[in-house]
Amino acid sequence: MDLKQLRLVMPLATCQAALLTNNIVVIGLNGLVGYALLGEDKSLATLPIATYIAGTAAMTFPASLWMRRFGRRHGFLVGTAIGLLGALICIAALFMSSFVILCIGTLLIGAYNAFGQYYRFAAAEMSGREFAGRAISMVLAGGIVGAIVGPEVAKRTKDLFAVQFAGTYIFLACLALVALAIQASLRLPIIKDEMEQSESRPISQIARQPGFIMAVLSSTLGYAGMSMLMTSAPIAMISHHHGYADAAFVIQWHALAMFAPSFVTGALIKRAGAAAIIRLGALLMLACAVAAVILGTGVNAFWVSLVLLGVGWNFLYVGGSTLLTKNYRTSEGAKAQAFHDQTVFLSTAISTALSGWLLQRVGWQTLLGLTAALATIVLLGSVWFTEPNRKGAQLARESR
Template identity: 25%
Template sequence: MITEIEDVNNSKQPLWLQDYIDSPKKQQQLYKKTLIIVIIAQMFGGAGLTAGITVGALLVQDMLGSESVAGIQVAVSTIGSAGTALFIGWLSQRFGRRAGIAFGFFFGGIGAMGVVIATLINSFFLFFVSLFLYGAGTATNLQARYAGTDLATDKQRGTAVSMAMVSTTLGALVSPNLVDIMGEFADSIGVPTLAGPFILAAAAFILAGLVILIFLRPEPLIVSEAIANAKEKKGPLRTVQSNLEKPIINRKGFVIGITIMILTQFVMIAIMTMTPVHMKHHDFGLGEIGLVMSLHIGTMYFPSIFTGPLVDKFGRTIIAVASGVILVISGVVGAFTPPNSIMFLSITVILLGIGWNFGLISGTALLVDATPLSIRAKTQGSVDVWYALSGTVSGALSGWVVAYSSYAVLSISGSILSLLLIIIVIWFSRSQIK
């Protein structure tokens, strides 16, 4: 941590930090190293995230015996995600990315272990507390994408976010297809079948945290802020703890970015949460549900390899509008899909994943563009609170909508909100807000 920094022209920074300030080559090397570490951690994090997504709603339905409460799993875990996102952002701003991200992954792992224990002793209280802690893993998976942007240039930010996210694909694709295997393993050790994937989630989150804690050195956020301040020659360098002058946020970019992220999250969570429940209601097995969900989760993350460069080349708002168009089509397909057609259900969730991916990366790039380094991590944590809360409301409402109407009504509602997203993005992008 930086504890003693004098004027830029009479520098007294630690030697290791001064080396990075003076050497663009070392800066580029650290940028690449940071991306590699984040990519490895995200592979494990993706497995932890998707294990719970695949069977969480089914586990709640099984424990509480009602389809209308199936969305509570996502609601509770995303409340946990919201609560921890702010703390992870604060930790990252004060102590660096390594502390914040590692903490979040470890808490997610503890939550997953708690879910398994709760099912063993049939404790609803422990179950929901554990889901809350499990949400920390979700928040961290999202916050980790920011670490790759700290040393990225304006023209690299979309690509940096995409590289951090695409690495989640491996875990995201593998994890849902291990549902049957983990269920059998759970049976063999006396744990309820549906709790099996949470055993995988616990191990995956803890491994992700260890990768970050051990290897994410030096801190990319500290280095990037020191470099930025040295270039600007504004006098005393700010550290990650200090804030000597009021930072200026680009309001227009901030508002558009957060709007894109929140609305795409709301639509995606609603339809994703109820798809496994809808499939189970129409007699699909766990293997088929796992396959469809792996396609969805894979397309949430794998397109990032293309999305980031597209965002950097064609602009943030164009890709955001494309996100809204894809989500509209996804909702329409979902509404008119025959309930026994695994092919059209797969198309629905594939489009849902791609639309969410476009929205998250374009929105994230706008958010990073709009916030100065001195408050970036803290601001990102605050934004992710609202991002998670949108998922909380969406997850809770989705079960109620399906229980009292239908999956088709839920899908059409998603299309309407996605159309609203397109209108809002176009209006704000043409406004005079600064």
């Protein structure tokens, strides 16, 4: 990756840092806020997180089509403005003590996340297929800022006002304004559409490729399993008599583990291949469940298991996203990326919505078992898929 590409990618990484700070705070906070706003039955406590992810899933295709028509920069501006509105609605929900309005606000913040998911693909487009993995990794590395800043801000702003956590959502609104300022000055090169030069296949044909199937499987099950544990972990820790500071500490380290490997994941993929990194990610997710079962429910047990979970997610998600870019032509990018991300976040919304209910009904250990099952499916799938496959290699040659 040359200096010119680096200069183009860095603003995207900065926007990603703002987005992921928002996301980490939302995921770590909304379950607790939902828990506080509900009555005796707390089984819907993670619903505000599920609506956030549902907003992402619902807007993934529209966001991709919007950017295809109006450009990446315009799409990023629209998405961030929606996120700003969502944060303001969440503030109103807290002052009104309304669980329903909170869910509406998080739904809109999820739409912001849908647009922001394309930061990594914008970076990959600018860097070319050879450096796509490194570009995706570099953008996702912006999440380290979110991992450090997010939990700390949540701790320091939760009691700024008489209504607990109102200050945190005000911070999220200010963060969206910063992202808007960066995007207003963002200059992205126009990626030439090859629709007139090559045939664009239907998504049903694209999705039948072994490499595409493996990419979607890795990203989807990795994200769903990670989110199921991440969203329920703070509630599980509170129920095991740990304090909010302990929960924030664990989530902070989990988020660091999610994004810190991004500095090397791209290079590892270039050296060993996406399939090998996906297998390693699945093994780490399995290790997360095993470690939690062995170590119990102390703070250290949560810390170890969620750090392993974070690194596993990084390898699964970056590996899946990189593999995806090798299995479509440039003219097919919008629908292939949208199909991938919509599948990821629809599945994650379901797993997140169920996590609070499952935690209350069957407990933390069962959630660990379900995550281990998802990791096993990915591991078996990665054994079935051997990279590079002939179809993926042929497609890469056609798209050059």
